Amino acid sequence: MASALPSLLFCLVLLVSPYLGCSHHTIYTHGGKHYAVSSLRGEDDNHGAPVPAPEPSPPGGGAWVSRPVTGDPKESLPGAFQYHVVVGFGTPAQVVKVGFDTRTTGATLLKCTPCAATEPCDEAFEPSASNSLAQVPCGSPDCPFHGCSGPSCTLSVSMNNTLLGNATFVTDKLTLSGYATLDKFRFACLEAGFTPGDNSTGILDLSRNSHSLASRVPTFPGTVAFSYCLPSSARTTGFLNLGATKPELSGRKVSYTPLRSNPGNGNLYVVDLVGVGLGGHDLSVPPTAVAGDTIVDLHRTFTYLRPEVYSVLRDSFRQRMTGYKPAPPLGELDTCYDFTGRNFFAVPVVTLKLDAGADVDLSMNGMMYFPDPGNHFGIACLAFAAAPTNAREAAVIGSRAQSNMEVAYDVRGGKVGFVPYRC
Secondary structure (H helix, E strand, O other), rough: OOOOOOHHHHHHHHHHHHHHHOOOOOEEEEEOEEEEEEOOOEEOOOOOOOOOOOOOOOOOEEEEEEEEEEEEEOOOOOEEEEEEEEEEEOOOOOOEEEEEEOOOOOOEEEEEEEOOOOOOOOOOOOOHOOOOEEEOOOOOOOOOOOOOOOOOOOEEEEEEEEEEEEEEEEEEEEEEEOOOOEEEEEEEEOOOOOOOOOOOEEEOOOOOHHHHHHHHHHOOOOEEEEEEOOOOOOOOEEEEEEEEEOOOOOOOOOOOEEOOOOOOOOOOEEEEEEEEEEEEOOOOOOOHHOOOEEEEEOOOOOEEOOHHHHHHHHHHHHOOOOOOOOEEEEEOOOEEEEEOOEEEEEEEEEEEHHHHHEEEEEHHHEEEEOOOOOOOOEEEOEEEEEEOOOOOOOEEEEEEEHEEEEEEEEOOOOOEEEEOOOO
């Protein structure tokens, strides 16, 4: 049976919850468990009082530049989010909303005119309106298309004599704030039918590629290339900090794990998952089952483990949740519960155990998926799934597991850091 919330703690949470900005529930963590407690007003999942996202910093402040991050619900996956920032491209700057990703093909992508006749074009970038745009020529080191011909680095794809889309590499000015700009920033204009695959105008490349935004950020011994905190709901705001001060120099407790080098995954951020914990206890996972690359990934929502590792986590989680009503699977998520009508429930905390002693406790929203994000007292699923048996990676840490924490990419120092409950 799932253990009941200790009566003293339960009363304390009910007493203070109206002052924590909570609306339908309060999330509280104690003794290796997350508790959801029904309360009187307002909705929140910030482990107590909400932590405001930092405002854009002036030069010499906590970051070279900081941008607010919003979470926009995915149409295909209610309760999950695409994360966006607002930036400017060109001169004068055309302000657009874009996503950001650590796992790209090595290019920032931007929807440009001309658009396909069947697609809306009001939010596309207009290259002809920028007086600082320059074409990347074929044969240039900045052109990734081998064998192209003509004055511009363009790839055209057609089928049955019908143009499906163009991708043209250009350079232009990127404006991140009034003082933070990057000249001759390379990106791919997607035209005439190609789109970035995001409900926004583009996707900023934060990978380890030499042309990425992360590679252009000025860094110093006391800074990291970038950090972000992904908001856990559409009602809260996170941040994307470029050239951010190292968390430990700002007095925050951070757990670092080394970045691995792998020529086969050269653009990706690869770490080492060495184990999984549940409710404060290590699960019995053979070291060989977690050996291999673990990708820190913003492109995928959920976290994927090798089938033999996931089955241990799933079975242990189910054993601790026998007091709750099971619910049918939701897609690839096969461990679901129906909390409808309850006043509180508890789930054991999932811990990702990374190399060098970096134990990352996931927040309630980081480890659970709620199809209705405004209602935790409904259907909820463990936000983990078994990776395909032919997957190259040992694990993928998806965006949901990273929500509500600061993830700091110290590329220069060869490590990634995790700071819990930052947005």
